[in-house]
Amino acid sequence: MPRVLTSKIDQIDGNSRLPKYRQVINNILWEIDKEILKPGERIPSINETSEEYYLSRDTVEKAYRELSRRGIITSVPGKGYYVNVSPDLAKLKVIVIFNKLSPYKQAVYNSFVHTLGKNAATNLYIHGYDPKFFESIVLDNLGSYDYYVIMPHFYEHAEQVQRVLKKIPRNKLLFLDRKPDDIGGHVGAVYQDFRGDLQHALRTGIRLLEKYHTFYLVYPEDTRYPHEIKEGFREFCATIGIRHELISSCQGHQPQKGEAFLTIRESDMLQLIKQTQAAKLTLGQDVGLVSYNDTPVKEILAGGITVITTDHARMGQTAADMILNKRREVIRNPFFLIPRKSL
Known part of the structure; x- marks a missing residue:
């Protein structure tokens, strides 16, 4: 039987805003990073982890599904879950949160992902201008990513949005398309001055x-x-x-x-x-x-x-370059007129 998980946290914190399944994920990632869990080694079963941390099976199962999706662990039928032989923890983990996915935003995202290349794994979310949904996205993913790339297009509930943004470490936050005026701290941005x-x-x-x-x-x-x-x-x-x-x-x-x-x-x-x-x-x-x-x-x-x-492609490329080179700058993206027959 595999040993019980150890961690820099003694137990799952029921008072944390970070969901319990995310805490389980972070626990396992920490053990792999510290080589406590080694490639090919079996990890505790869903039942074992559930009993040790007094968690529901659904919570642990959700954590294991996410780890499997990211290629960190793999399931062997009839035997259990194992650490992948080459878990790609060296990749930067980037969460991208857009207001919507129009053709223009898609061009930004495609350029961003292309420039990052194989150096990063990205997950895209759409907040749809909904502050509550935006808050749930951020809080559900706090501590799980190296960078949080956000298009902060909100025209209502500004105070609520500001409170959420301030929960993200300044050195991990990058704004795209628009930059809030009163976020405070030294953060990166590639923005339009509309x-x-x-x-x-x-x-x-x-x-x-x-x-x-x-x-x-x-x-x-x-x-x-x-x-x-x-x-x-x-x-x-x-x-x-x-x-x-x-x-x-x-x-x-x-x-x-x-x-x-x-x-x-x-x-x-x-x-x-x-x-x-x-x-x-x-x-x-x-x-x-x-x-x-x-x-x-x-x-x-x-x-x-x-x-x-x-220049939508330029915006995505500049943001990715800032991440790859660990720069925190505030850059105004190029904007111009292209004259054609209609004028």
Whole structure:
């Protein structure tokens, strides 16, 4: 019979915010790291661990399933669980928590994982702007990862989110896309300055905007987009002296000659293109269109859609480089205008 697990913790802490199954995982990982448990050695069975720590079988089973999934232990039918011959504990363990998984976020994540290569194992979670769900993700995984890479897009319950973020060690925390202003401590970030970036990018296209008398921002109020986009748009238009207005949708607004539009959602972009064509107006001459964020389709759609965009692949690559080189920096990701036929 294998001996009972020992650990730097004498027992599972029932008062800890870290779930008990995570404490079991950390216990076993610690023993492997200290070579108390060696490759090929059998670990205590689910029943033995359950009895020793006064845990339910379900809790221990959940811990063992996670360890098996990560390739740390393997199950031999009829014999039990064994430490893998070559448990890959040398890999960095990275948890990535995004607000959503759009094509743009997918590009960030793909570049991030590609740059890390075989040096790290990553797990992706989506918080969906839900502070309570975000809290459960973080607390369930505290102490289990080397780095916590987070897109902190929250527009409500800021204090709750801040409390959760402050539970993560500063040297393990890296923000993507957005950086909280009041998190405190020296943390890493690769971010967009939504307000300043928009103004800077549009300034490079001022000559293209000269043929339009009114500039509209199509900003859907029922969705969660950074409010800094509205602020940056208003400030840019006021600076160059162009008439401007915010509308929530292209539906119900028939484009007129001399009007330009900045759209965030692709559905609004497509609606505007259809309306322009139906009105026998020419995109890029009679009506101007700028779209937020670039995609391969926008390069060819309607002869080419002008975009303002960050470099999503660059964001993921920079974040991964910071982890691999153990740097904690705050880096503003490149953001620019790509002029095409629609403006």
